[in-house]
Amino acid sequence: MSDLATSPDALAGPTPETLPRDGRRSYWAAVRERLSEDRVTLAFMTVILGAVGAALLAPWIAPYDPYATSMLARLKPVGTEGHPLGTDELGRDMLSRLIWGARTSLLMGILPVAIAIVVGGLLGVVAGFMGGAVNMIVMRIMDVFYAFPSVLLAVAISGTLGGGMGSGLLALTLVFIPSLCRIAETAASQIRGHDFVDAARASGAPARSIILTHVVGNVLPPVLIYASSLISVSILLAAGLSFLGLGVSPPTADWGQMLSSLRQGIYVAPLVCALPGIAILIVSLSFNLVSDGLRQAMDIKS
Amino acid sequence: MTPAKTTAPGAAAPRQPQAPLLDVSGLKVDFISRAGRTQAVRDLSFTLEAGEVLCILGESGSGKSVTLRALMRLLPEGRSEIAGRVDFLGENVLTLPRRALNDLRGAGISMIFQEPMTALDPVYTIGDQIAETVMRHTGASREAAMARALELIELVRIPSPERRLRAYPHELSGGLRQRAMIAVALSCYPKLLLADEPTTALDATVQVQVLILLRQLQQDLGMGTIFVTHDLGVAAQIADKIAVMYAGRIVEYGSAEEVLLAPAHPYTRGMLASTVSGQPRDRDLEAIPGSPPDLRALPRGCAFAPRCPRATDLCQREEPGLTPSGAFGHLLCHHAQPSPRNPAPADRAPGELVAGQ
Numbered sequence: 114m115s116d117l118a119t120s121p122d123a124l125a126g127p128t129p130e131t132l133p134r135d136g137r138r139s140y141w142a143a144v145r146e147r148l149s150e151d152r153v154t155l156a157f158m159t160v161i162l163g164a165v166g167a168a169l170l171a172p173w174i175a176p177y178d179p180y181a182t183s184m185l186a187r188l189k190p191v192g193t194e195g196h197p198l199g200t201d202e203l204g205r206d207m208l209s210r211l212i213w214g215a216r217t218s219l220l221m222g223i224l225p226v227a228i229a230i231v232v233g234g235l236l237g238v239v240a241g242f243m244g245g246a247v248n249m250i251v252m253r254i255m256d257v258f259y260a261f262p263s264v265l266l267a268v269a270i271s272g273t274l275g276g277g278m279g280s281g282l283l284a285l286t287l288v289f290i291p292s293l294c295r296i297a298e299t300a301a302s303q304i305r306g307h308d309f310v311d312a313a314r315a316s317g318a319p320a321r322s323i324i325l326t327h328v329v330g331n332v333l334p335p336v337l338i339y340a341s342s343l344i345s346v347s348i349l350l351a352a353g354l355s356f357l358g359l360g361v362s363p364p365t366a367d368w369g370q371m372l373s374s375l376r377q378g379i380y381v382a383p384l385v386c387a388l389p390g391i392a393i394l395i396v397s398l399s400f401n402l403v404s405d406g407l408r409q410a411m412d413i414k415s
Numbered sequence: 416m417t418p419a420k421t422t423a424p425g426a427a428a429p430r431q432p433q434a435p436l437l438d439v440s441g442l443k444v445d446f447i448s449r450a451g452r453t454q455a456v457r458d459l460s461f462t463l464e465a466g467e468v469l470c471i472l473g474e475s476g477s478g479k480s481v482t483l484r485a486l487m488r489l490l491p492e493g494r495s496e497i498a499g500r501v502d503f504l505g506e507n508v509l510t511l512p513r514r515a516l517n518d519l520r521g522a523g524i525s526m527i528f529q530e531p532m533t534a535l536d537p538v539y540t541i542g543d544q545i546a547e548t549v550m551r552h553t554g555a556s557r558e559a560a561m562a563r564a565l566e567l568i569e570l571v572r573i574p575s576p577e578r579r580l581r582a583y584p585h586e587l588s589g590g591l592r593q594r595a596m597i598a599v600a601l602s603c604y605p606k607l608l609l610a611d612e613p614t615t616a617l618d619a620t621v622q623v624q625v626l627i628l629l630r631q632l633q634q635d636l637g638m639g640t641i642f643v644t645h646d647l648g649v650a651a652q653i654a655d656k657i658a659v660m661y662a663g664r665i666v667e668y669g670s671a672e673e674v675l676l677a678p679a680h681p682y683t684r685g686m687l688a689s690t691v692s693g694q695p696r697d698r699d700l701e702a703i704p705g706s707p708p709d710l711r712a713l714p715r716g717c718a719f720a721p722r723c724p725r726a727t728d729l730c731q732r733e734e735p736g737l738t739p740s741g742a743f744g745h746l747l748c749h750h751a752q753p754s755p756r757n758p759a760p761a762d763r764a765p766g767e768l769v770a771g772q
Contacts, residue, residue, distance in 0.1 A: 245493070307533050308528045308529075308530055308533040308534040309533060309534050309535055309536040311484075311489055311528065311534075312526070312528055312534045312535075312596075312599070313536075314489055314520065315487055315489055315520055315521065315525060315526040316520060316521030316525060316547075316548040316551070316599065316600075316602075317517040317518060317519070317520035317521035317522060317548070317551060317552060318517070318521075318547075318548075318551065319513075319517055322551075326536075326539075326547070327536050330536065330538040330539065331536070331537070331538055334538070
């Protein structure tokens with residue numbers, strides 16, 4: 114054995130092939146680097162950050178009280194002195210209302226998706242990892258929700274609950290849970306068959322810690338990528354609900370609801386009436402494009 | 416206990432008065448599905464002392480990997496039935512409560528898997544994956560566990576260990592990944608190492624390196640090792656004992672020398688005759704005709720009878736029992752006959768091609 118004992122070092126010298134491509138950088142550092150090269154994603158990230166910043170700082174940056182009405186200054190066009198984006202049908206400052214409206218719109222966009230990630234993701238992980246009867250029960254219940262078109266389901270739930278922001282949030286959350294659950298279930302059931310789960314069991318890991326580390330760790334990336342694309346859907350659905358009078362109730366500033374109440378003024382100040390729609394378009398488009406960019410940046414193995 | 420089972424001392428390890436490291440007797444694994452019952456492993460018995468290497472040889476589907484997984488109870492519980500005894504240091508693994516089993520896995524017994532691509536979790540660094548097991552079994556802090564992980568990475572001779580500690584599995588080549596896998600398995604210095612074809616998925620040159628490393632670690636740490644392979648060359652390199660499996664049973668069991676140099680079972684002889692090296696150039700390779708039986712519907716007599724050159728009516732009618740052979744081994748054949756000593760296999764390099772694989 115003595116000649117064999119010395120040979121591995123000679124044999125195992127580092128060849129260019131065995132050196133890792135990414136060197137010592139961690140996964141997230143590599144993701145960051147790839148993102149920083151993607152100008153489009155960065156640009157739209159700035160848009161989102163701007164919208165989020167405006168929403169958070171609304172009380173300080175909005176020039177007017179969004180609820181202060183003025184009968185004399187109704188439906189002023191864009192560019193009016195003192196009201197750069199005009200006024201709405203009750204004479205409220207559009208810029209202020211758009212800024213305040215970003216709060217509800219972004220909240221309605223992000224919160225339902227966040228809750229659905231936790232609830233749907235956990236249900237999917239448990240169903241996918243346990244398999245068998247548990248999987249059957251959970252996934253068939255999800256299929257029931259899946260059977261309805263999402264808009265119809267959201268309208269039906271929030272309509273039944275009587276409108277308002279809370280029921281809107283609940284309706285959207287319920288709409289997103291099934292699809293996130295299915296993504297998590299697919300990923301988890303694939304992971305169940307992987308050797309590293311067996312390897313973890315073979316090293317004495319109890320089921321609980323296998324689920325918490327190996328399964329959740331591997332399910333999270335696809336779930337997060339899919340969820341980021343749902344935010345724009347959520348913003349659109351929330352706007353749709355408010356437009357139909359099922360979401361946020363007046364006079365709270367909300368883009369969907371503003372769009373609905375400004376409809377009457379379309380012949381008087383067309384651009385002003387289109388502003389909430391434009392805001393919805395820009396923000397949901399930005400979320401969509403950023404989600405695409407994230408997906409590409411996070412898929413480092415390809 | 417099977418009647419013919421003998422517990423003789425291992426050839427390499429000194430005889431110890433207490434129970435052997437591993438004593439398997441009458442192990443039986445059935446898989447249950449809607450289609451029926453598959454007898455994957457039937458009536459398996461062998462022993463292993465500390466520091467010994469047992470090679471389980473056999474073709475695909477002969478029950479080698481199932482046997483390994485059964486020893487650690489890694490088979491899916493609802494769909495498999497394990498019977499018999501697996502005594503590890505005198506304690507039956509098959510009846511251990513869940514918590515004791517989890518304490519044993521990774522600390523007393525650990526396992527190396529065939530595919531280094533899939534046996535490491537892609538979202539955690541190599542260091543994290545080694546430290547995870549260390550922390551679980553020793554209760555060490557994260558820093559201490561990471562220091563231990565670094566030691567282990569050095570132990571398995573991964574170049575530039577500090578950088579590799581923070582590397583993700585996809586950043587390593589297959590050979591390095593398998594070394595990392597070995598480091599994970601050795602993280603708590605187990606007494607028994609189960610290796611499921613650890614070199615099969617690697618390039619030929621890397622195979623040799625990993626094999627040499629494993630052999631050396633096994634000797635340095637005094638681990639009992641069960642090495643599953645279908646590569647006779649690998650077995651010839653590292654085995655102290657060899658068990659040849661066919662259709663879920665050990666058909667020949669004995670010291671490496673006995674089995675490789677004087678095979679008595681027709682299946683072992685056929686397998687040795689079908690290797691590439693040691694044969695004159697102009698002679699055609701002998702292959703064993705036919706294919707292994709369907710484990711869901713085994714023939715009544717000897718499972719090898721349909722392919723066996725020595726088969727008689729007796730073989731078709733009656734399944735052979737265990738016949739003691741050699742110093743401690745056994746045979747499963749009605750017509751076993753020791754063959755003249757064949758000098759070829761012992762100096763064969765590992766990783767060489769075995770025909771029919």
